[in-house]
Amino acid sequence: MDIIICVKRIPMTQEVDLEIDDSGKDIKKDALAYVVNDWDNYAIEESVILKEKLGGTVTVITVGDEDDEDVLRRALAMGADKAIRIEPGELELDGFLISNILAQVIKGLEYDLVLTGVQADDDNFGMVGIMLAEKLGLAHSAVVTGFEAEGSEATINVELEGGLDEVSKIKLPALLSIQTGINEPRYVSIMGIRKAGKKELNVVKVEDIGLSDEELVRQTIIEEYFLPPETEGAEMIEGDPSNVAEAILRILKEKGVSV
Amino acid sequence: MGEILVVVEHRQGEVRDITFEMLFKAGELCKEFSHTLTAVVLGGKEEQFIDEVAKRSDNVIYYEDDRLKNFSADLYKEVLNGLIEETRPFITLIGHSSWGMDLAPSLSIKTGYPLATDCVDILIEDGHPKVIRQIYSGKVFSKMSFKESDGYIVTVRPGSFQPPETIEEKNGGVIKKDLPGDLPEMRKKFIEFIDSGAGDVDITQADLLVSVGRGIGEAENVQAMKELAERMGGVLACSRPVVDKNWLPKYYQVGTSGKSVKPKVYLAFGISGAFQHLAGITGAGTVIAINKDKKAPIFRVADYGVVDDLFKVADALKEQLKEG
Numbered sequence: 034m035d036i037i038i039c040v041k042r043i044p045m046t047q048e049v050d051l052e053i054d055d056s057g058k059d060i061k062k063d064a065l066a067y068v069v070n071d072w073d074n075y076a077i078e079e080s081v082i083l084k085e086k087l088g089g090t091v092t093v094i095t096v097g098d099e100d101d102e103d104v105l106r107r108a109l110a111m112g113a114d115k116a117i118r119i120e121p122g123e124l125e126l127d128g129f130l131i132s133n134i135l136a137q138v139i140k141g142l143e144y145d146l147v148l149t150g151v152q153a154d155d156d157n158f159g160m161v162g163i164m165l166a167e168k169l170g171l172a173h174s175a176v177v178t179g180f181e182a183e184g185s186e187a188t189i190n191v192e193l194e195g196g197l198d199e200v201s202k203i204k205l206p207a208l209l210s211i212q213t214g215i216n217e218p219r220y221v222s223i224m225g226i227r228k229a230g231k232k233e234l235n236v237v238k239v240e241d242i243g244l245s246d247e248e249l250v251r252q253t254i255i256e257e258y259f260l261p262p263e264t265e266g267a268e269m270i271e272g273d274p275s276n277v278a279e280a281i282l283r284i285l286k287e288k289g290v291s292v
Numbered sequence: 293m294g295e296i297l298v299v300v301e302h303r304q305g306e307v308r309d310i311t312f313e314m315l316f317k318a319g320e321l322c323k324e325f326s327h328t329l330t331a332v333v334l335g336g337k338e339e340q341f342i343d344e345v346a347k348r349s350d351n352v353i354y355y356e357d358d359r360l361k362n363f364s365a366d367l368y369k370e371v372l373n374g375l376i377e378e379t380r381p382f383i384t385l386i387g388h389s390s391w392g393m394d395l396a397p398s399l400s401i402k403t404g405y406p407l408a409t410d411c412v413d414i415l416i417e418d419g420h421p422k423v424i425r426q427i428y429s430g431k432v433f434s435k436m437s438f439k440e441s442d443g444y445i446v447t448v449r450p451g452s453f454q455p456p457e458t459i460e461e462k463n464g465g466v467i468k469k470d471l472p473g474d475l476p477e478m479r480k481k482f483i484e485f486i487d488s489g490a491g492d493v494d495i496t497q498a499d500l501l502v503s504v505g506r507g508i509g510e511a512e513n514v515q516a517m518k519e520l521a522e523r524m525g526g527v528l529a530c531s532r533p534v535v536d537k538n539w540l541p542k543y544y545q546v547g548t549s550g551k552s553v554k555p556k557v558y559l560a561f562g563i564s565g566a567f568q569h570l571a572g573i574t575g576a577g578t579v580i581a582i583n584k585d586k587k588a589p590i591f592r593v594a595d596y597g598v599v600d601d602l603f604k605v606a607d608a609l610k611e612q613l614k615e616g
Contacts, residue, residue: 046428046429046431047429047506047564047585048584048585048588049585049587050587051428051431051432051587053432060428060432128397128407128409129400129406129407132397132401151393154428154429155427155428156425156427156428156434157409157410157425157426157427158409158410159388159393159409159410160393160396160397160400160407160409161397162397163393163394163396163397163398164397164398164400164401164407166398167369167397167398167401167402168401172366172479172480173365173394173398173480174365174394174480175390175393175394176390176393176394188483190486191390191394192390192488192549193303193389193390193391193485193549194308194389194390194450194548194549195489195548195549195550195551195552196487196488196489196490196542196543196545196549196550196551197303197485197486197487197488197489198485198486198487198488199363199390199482199484199485200482200483200484200485200486201480201481201482201483202480202481202483203479203480203481204479204480207479207480210393213532213533213536214532214535214536214537214538217537217538250439251439252406252407252438252439253406253407253408253436253437253438253439254436254437254438254439255434255435255436256422256435256436256437257434257435258427258432258433258434258435259432259433259434259435260431260432260433261426261430261431261432261433261589261592262433264592266591266592266594266597267579267581267591267592267593267594267595267596267597268595268596268597269596269597269598269599270580270596270597270598273608274600274604274605274607274608275608275611275612277582277598277600277605277608278605278608278609278611278612279612280596281559281580281596281598281605281609282609282612282613284557284578284580284596285500285524285557288556288557288577288578289499289556290499290500290525290526290556290557291525292500292523292524292525292526292613
């Protein structure tokens with residue numbers, strides 16, 4: 034089974050104070066560490082598991098600059114066979130435009146399955162995968178938590194709300210957006226990444242893929258970023274852990290919880 | 293004067309809450325800007341919830357066909373594309389749910405209408421829709437506008453709008469429509485629903501939940517927190533990352549894709565507070581959050597907050613309970 038997987042490198046923002054930059058339309062990113070988007074990591078693992086089981090190739094693609102090659106090399110170290118980086122230059126991207134660019138490149142490739150993460154942890158759109166599916170004319174499903182191929186079909190699990198899953202059959206080729214928890218992504222060592230350096234990594238420029246200027250226009254425009262409005266928020270309990278524990282036990286008692 | 297179209301989400305014969313939330317917001321916008329509120333139902337024969345929808349809409353368009361009983365992106369996309377081509381609604385609202393995430397992006401490409409996903413508010417400024425979104429796990433908000441178009445598609449984050457208990461009833465007329473004759477092949481076929489949330493622990497009935505998140509760091513720490521929960525007379529629960537890592541089974545999970553809970557006290561250890569998690573604790577009496585990150589979104593909804601190492605607090609609690 035030949036699989037294409039689309040990934041994104043994102044800044045890590047947990048346990049970090051974020052600030053808005055001078056443009057008012059982005060956050061200050063200089064001091065942030067970057068990682069592969071968590072959802073994409075599960076999608077990479079899923080593609081490698083399928084390759085190990087069924088044979089075929091895994092091609093990993095990102096739209097981004099040279100620094101973003103980190104996540105491609107990481108995917109190659111996990112078991113992908115080759116990587117493509119599409120250099121967007123100065124283009125201002127949104128989910129729609131990224132899906133346009135990906136579709137243009139992917140339509141020239143051979144594949145049975147295209148995987149993306151459900152969404153990216155930075156801007157949270159959750160739209161690139163399914164837009165890409167529609168442009169490629171593929172069957173699709175979002176929020177997939179299980180996949181079992183059977184010839185030209187696959188049985189999939191889709192996570193719904195409230196602890197309910199939907200089981201469906203889908204025709205291949207298809208595009209699936211992969212939910213976290215579908216597998217346990219393997220550990221990647223520095224050594225592994227170094228070794229994967231020998232694998233094929235091609236760079237294409239967005240101006241060379243054959244999209245017209247009209248097709249390189251985004252559909253959404255950021256007007257401004259702002260920090261969440263101040264709310265009353267939580268009453269903070271100060272002091273050392275034993276004071277905190279005392280306070281918590283007192284609150285439990287007040288609220289009628291017997292401990 | 294234009295139209296706001298709400299795509300009704302329903303499952304197993306019942307309307308999902310997100311539908312009422314969208315109808316409420318659409319109703320407000322229609323009142324302010326003199327638009328018409330149309331709800332579109334793609335459903336099986338004689339769905340029982342049509343009246344509920346009609347009370348909240350100016351018009352209901354009901355595609356009544358048993359092939360539409362369960363969600364299908366292929367069919368929904370085709371039918372809605374036909375409707376949108378005919379009526380050109382100004383804004384089409386779809387829930388940012390599993391199904392909505394499968395439908396809206398493909399419908400946007402098919403219709404050519406720009407899409408904004410996962411929106412927590414919708415504004416109309418000088419005749420143009422603008423949306424508010426939360427990004428970077430809720431730490432930053434973004435205001436976004438669209439490329440000029442005659443129609444736009446917006447998906448709405450569940451829980452963003454709270455309809456009042458009593459509504460001003462409208463009396464929307466129901467227009468039944470047949471499916472178009474030349475339907476595409478359904479490339480994805482529904483087989484069954486399965487409940488992934490059933491297990492031997494019922495977190496929905498506990499008075500005290502001791503809930504753990506990504507902050508507990510590793511699987512070995514789950515047991516210690518379980519002991520704390522038991523010693524406190526409570527029940528252990530968790531957020532999504534803990535289930536994703538297989539540290540606890542799914543039936544411990546609180547949140548949109550897990551369970552909604554209503555304990556008297558919810559003690560959140562190392563849970564940052566993704567909105568999907570917060571949506572599951574709106575029924576909790578008192579929320580106490582312990583987290584190292586003082587900007588963690590959970591502190592915005594918690595009643596009490598502690599910025600500290602969760603293990604130190606857990607140990608201190610165990611210590612005090614021993615003494616007591």
